[in-house]
Amino acid sequence: MKVLWQALVSGFFGLVFFGVLLFLPAGTLNYWQAWVFIAVFMATTLVPNVYLAVRNPATLARRMHGGPTAETRPVQKVIITATFASVVVMTVVSALDHRFGWSHVPTAVVILGNVLVVVGLVLAQAVVLQNNFAGASIRVEQEQPLVSTGLYGAVRHPMYSGALIMMFGTPLALDSYWGVLVTALAVPILVVRILDEESLLRTELAGYPAYMDAVRYRLVPYVW
Template sequence: MIARLIVQTVLWLAGMGAVLFGAAGTLAWPGAWCYLFEMGALGLWVGVWLARHDPALLAERLGSFIQRGQGPWDKFFMVCVAVAWCGWLVLMGLDARRFDWSSMHPSLQVVGVLAILVSMVAMRSVFRANSYAAPVVKIMAERGHKVSDSGPYAYVRHPMYAWAILFLLGMPLLLGSFWGLACVPLLVVGLAYRAVLEERMLCAQLAGYEEYAARVRYRFVPYVW
């Protein structure tokens, strides 16, 4: 499992690096190198922790983004995410390095590093509370799928998405792209749309979820939404 984690992490980083540096037209991009290093280190840290504490969840998270049991709408959503993610990386490469449209103060890039760090550390608390936090939307009946309502799930129904917002904010800051930052609201809308569809499925197919949703009122941010 650890070997698979390392291989997939290296391939994922290599793919992102190819898109970022290809769009930038140069390898002389400290922000991108810092991002790739931080993602590699934090990703392996969380992955090794999962391998020790919840190998079944790690196996789920290392799986394909298109899986059996996943609804057609989520398969389509994940394809759209892949396209949007690549487009976002290209935009930030063009903006921050190739054409230098943005000029971001280094202090904001430090904020980006910290935002990514906080979001990834917080993700571990999400995985600790929810052994069914797969990257795709599906009911894992073979694993005894049940409602998770402890830890961060006691406050919001989708803490993984909530912390993902902080990650999405930190990434363009670290890479030095204001145009990338301007795209974040659109990405958040996409997450919100998926959360609504996911809840419809969970209410219909997962025992106790409708009662949980009535008890925990907010999806992403307490007292906001």
């Protein structure tokens, strides 16, 4: 049950994190888009985490072991730091956009943004259920199998595909088009992470070069 408590504590700090980054720049608690986003995000992550804590705590532990200090490759330490910074900037810019009315996002688009957040998070969680070794840091564990079916039969990095969908949905859910621009500028960070990860997998995960030949696309089918 230790990992369950860790997941609950992590969820609480995630709530505080988003609360500070959204409501302080917005200058008000009267920001319904932020409240809805936080509720959607917390529900979509907390429920699967509780399930994993009960049914597969080792998998959840891998997902919670992330951040710059968890990475063994120097380039990944930089990438994770840059990713965290881009999330902070996107969130703050979105809140400032709402505060000063730089862009006007219709309610229907805000709803669409929340739908994208849910789709992205559900996709990422589905990947974890399919591949129990899908951790938050880049490493190949002993006896780790190569997963090449299901979502991995469509793209080589379906978890990042889910993250990409969520990334673009978040600023829309937060009532901001300028936040979408920040997200677009952060996409190269994800690309570098994938390329470096594949350089590791080619050498350390048995069968990965053949898998790359069989599944051509990394992130988006028929695009890249």
